[in-house]
Amino acid sequence: MTRNKRRVRIGALAATGLFITALLVACAAMGGAGDEAAPDRIAAIRGSEGGEFEAASAVTNKINYQGRLTDSGGNPLSGTYTMTFKLYETETGGTALATDTHSVTVTNGLFNTTISLGIGTSYFDGRALWLGITVEADPEMTPRVELMPVPYALSLRPGAVINGSVGSVSGGRILYVRNNYKGLFYGDGIRVDVYGDNSAGINASTTGNNGKGVYASTSGSGSEGVYASTYGANSDGVYVVARGIESEGVYVETYGYYSPAVRGYSQKDIGLVGQGSTGVWGQGTSVGVYGKSAGYAGKFQGKVAISSYSTGSTVLELGEGLDYAEGFDVSDQEEIGPGSVLCIDPLNPGLLTVCDMPYDRKVAGIVTGAQGLGSGVRLGSDEFDYNVALAGRVYCNVDATESAVKPGDLLTTSATPGYAMKVTEYERAHGAILGKAMEPLEKGEKGQILVLVTLQ
The missing domain is CATH 2.40.300.10 (Head decoration protein D)
Structure with a gap:
């Protein structure tokens, strides 16, 4: 493994002039790295290829940082030093988004630490970010270090698994995608393309009680919680299977006026089809099933039965x-x-x-x-x-x-x-x-x- 060296000169530290050489390791969520990596860190990078990642414990809100500290003559230092790490959204100037100050142990010039900036997913939303570093009372080193794509993100290739628990984290999510711009194309949020036969673009399942395999919510006008489109023959826009006792294949709730829970539209055929022991079942406080048409408001093949609401007879x-x-x-x-x-x-x-x-x-x-x-x-x-x-x-x-x-x-x-x-x-x-x-x-x-x- 080859590593690039970044050398930054800083002002006097205590009574003697010192300068720091900051070597960023690829696994430390930075763009560059140093010449010599600790053997155990290299092993950790190699061991993470194609593995399973614990979302709640392995990569939470900390950034791993490794560097090399020398004096003005290039001699490696040893000891404990106070270092301050600040997160910025500008390359120079600006106000820090988050700050972490703690003591770092340096041995023969090398140090390895974790930066806890108290951040979750809010800052890492696609914007450019830089890390500013200060040792003891010295001014912040320049230039700031730009945060680049991290190796564990590169491992999210086909077959990778994001696994963990976010139940104890307020607002926690296994995966969060956000797009604040006006959508121009389908798939602006998450796009999944699958071309193989008998494949699933998105396969969602839950085993816990009261879970939702897919949960969709919209608040904007003219929006759809779930929009599905198919073009192939004998295809289904949405295909749902429910095997549990007293389970619903599709459950829909609406709370606004004039908002049907289920609405079907077809230009050339049937707007809504139900098939099963009970093909279509409607329940309401005023009207269970309402039909309106210039032709038949309701058309049935087979017997039609109307039962008493109170007795079921x-x-x-x-x-x-x-x-x-x-x-x-x-x-x-x-x-x-x-x-x-x-x-x-x-x-x-x-x-x-x-x-x-x-x-x-x-x-x-x-x-x-x-x-x-x-x-x-x-x-x-x-x-x-x-x-x-x-x-x-x-x-x-x-x-x-x-x-x-x-x-x-x-x-x-x-x-x-x-x-x-x-x-x-x-x-x-x-x-x-x-x-x-x-x-x-x-x-x-x-x-x-x-x-x-x-x-x-």
Whole structure:
């Protein structure tokens, strides 16, 4: 390892004339260094190549400084001397940003010390900095030493790790990047370019409780906390995976008026897509999910269910069936199944029961679900016994023992419990008509046919 020598002459020290030769070692956060480095220091430099750096203990707020002190004749000195180190942002003049004065032991002209200027990251923000040095009562040596890039920063090459703990430091950060100028290009803060397949530009993870893998905050108008853009086919601007119990892939909070937590925009396709056991879930004190469009405010593929806020029970369900149904409780469930014809139970107000007499004017509807056909619209919570079709098309139990049924025939209740039959006595059928047959049923047969429910 070669090292450059910087020799600076200073005024008289005590009763004899002395001068100091300041030799800055590369690892001392300075631009130059001396001819002869201590063997252990050289070993430390070599040992730091490609290693792991402890952010909170190895390189905190101290600068290592090594130099050589001689008398006017060039003879190395030994002893303890008071040295003052000052940090400036100007090469000459100006006011010191920070000062450190302490005793330094010199042995055969060589000394090695650490400068503690009480500084964190605030001064090292890209500006030029100089170090001024004073020995005992002498004037400050000139010229000041310019602080140059340090070797440990040069080691932040691919594969390097910055590791440590900043929990005990107020406002501490593992890595801090700041740009005070007006941005001209994307990537003015931190830019990461990755060109390999199956690679991640930024991979952030936390294992502690209540941690954030990526935390973004903005305060300026028209700003985005996170802005993601992709151009490749089958790509995602933001791709999030959450595997923990009760975890959110993306969690967003807003506090300003007219500030949606999540907003999706697409020029040619869908603004927002949700996929999963619950694709999109909305919760609010006034409106959970709000849709507005010149076309469809909301469009769904599959069933739609609306549940009670207090109980969680379904109060409205839109399915693929063809009927309108409501939930009812029954007084006797032994002979009831999909397709059964139900009547109002006069002995139990509010309940239904199986119809078992012809031309019963208490007829209420047909139990849904026969032939696997669900309801199109269903009202009532899940706590009711059965869904009963009051209108629309539904499969119904029909008894054609006495008369064959043809499409268009009026249907009423029969003596067979839970079955309908063809109306043959129209005077008795007034108020007891269940609906119209949409399929035929041969005489003498019993079965299920499609019925248009039109209670009259």
